[in-house]
Amino acid sequence: MRFSYASGSRLSSPAEQCAKGTEEPACSAFPPAGFTCLRGLPGSPARGEIPAMTQPRSDPLPSAPPLQVPTFDFMRVEWRFLLFGVAMAFCSSLGQTFFISLFSSEIRSELGLSHGAFGTYYAIATTASAVTLLWLGKLADTMRVERLAFLVICCLCAAAMMFSQVNSVIALIGGLYLLRLFGQGMTTHTYTTAMARRYVAARGRALSLAQLGMNAAESIGPASVVALLSILDWRLLWMILPFLPLVGLLPFLRTLTQRTRYQDGGGLEGCGRRRRRRVSTTKPMPTSSPSTVSITGAGAPFFATAVSGSGSSV
Incomplete structure (x- = not known):
């Protein structure tokens, strides 16, 4: 019961105001949250009677916030979608430095290259792929995850097939450029962008779980390649490797990229075209891009890794 201290009279409740027919905003224009006024509807109570205003809105209850969900339940x-991120991270190893450097000795012996020459060509291809990623990376803002992943995996497999047929320095630079662009570049960019968009509260947890694919590739990839190189030619091995993502990932992209309960982020609709253009043209944007960071450090680190991949000194 409410009272007016100015007049000492009791203020009527919203239900009584509705029953008396008063045109106060509490009933006519602004009904109480969670209730619906039934006056004036067929079968409603007559004037002077307090109508039944205890009909709450039947909105579905939101799911539990991802931060309060145990990791096991989150993974279940x-x-x-987590498996999609793991698979994409694993497939990106085809363009990673630790994987390509395993074939440094065979490539140098066939093309007659020194350690320094191979490292220089590798740095050129890496720098060119990093510059290209500044423009190609915006596809993640205009294409859906399923279509972009399909395109990137197909291009990565084509680059691997092309790399198996290198017979000159120009072909070597082109093959390294495509492997670095679609392996280390676009494949990693696709799954990290998708994880960051689909999850907000559990973004760090999702990215850390997807990173397990890269950890698995770094742990079993070199040992497996060294064992296979003892029985297979390196060109034949590069022709076999693309079939792993073609058979093991592409047929299941539609199922793996479906939305689920704890994905509280937005997709392409989460950021408008004007906002994307304004962000991409901001002055700090080019200098803060990961691709630009790769450009500034492309010389020494990639050169040293490529040269030291064979296990001998310059």
Whole structure:
């Protein structure tokens, strides 16, 4: 019961105001949150009677916030999209430095290159791919995850097939450029962008779980390649490797990229075209891009890694 201290009279409740027919905003224009006024509807109570205003809105209850969900339950519900991130991270190893450097000795011996020459060509290809990624990376803002992943994986497999047929320095630079662009560049960019968009509260947890694919590739990839190089030619091995993502990932992209309960982020609709253009043209944007960071450090680190991949000194 409410009272007016100015007049000493009791203020009527919203239900009584509705029953008396008063045109106060509490009933006519602004009904109480969670209730619906039934006056004037067929079968409603007559004037002077307090109508039944205890009909709450039947909105579905939101799911539990991802931060309050245990990691095991989070993985059980989100295993499809997390598996997509793990698989994409694993496939990106085809363009990673630790994987390409395993074939440094065979490539140098066939093309007659020194350690320094191979490292220089590798740095040129890496720098060119990093510059290209500044423009190609915006596809993640205009294409859906399923279509972009399909395109990137197909291009990565084509680059691997091309790399198996290198017979000159120009072909070597072109093959390294495509492997670095679609392996280390676009494949990593695709799954990290998708994880960051689909998850907000659990973004760090999702990215850390997807990173397990790269950890698995770094742990089993070099040992497997060294064992296979003892029985297979390196060109034949590069022709076999693309079939792993073609058979193991592409047929399941639609299932793995479906939305699930704990994905509280937005997709392409989460950021408008004007906002993307304004962000991409901001002055700090080019200098803060990961691709630009790769450009500034492309010389020495990639040169040293490529040269030391064979296990001998310059």
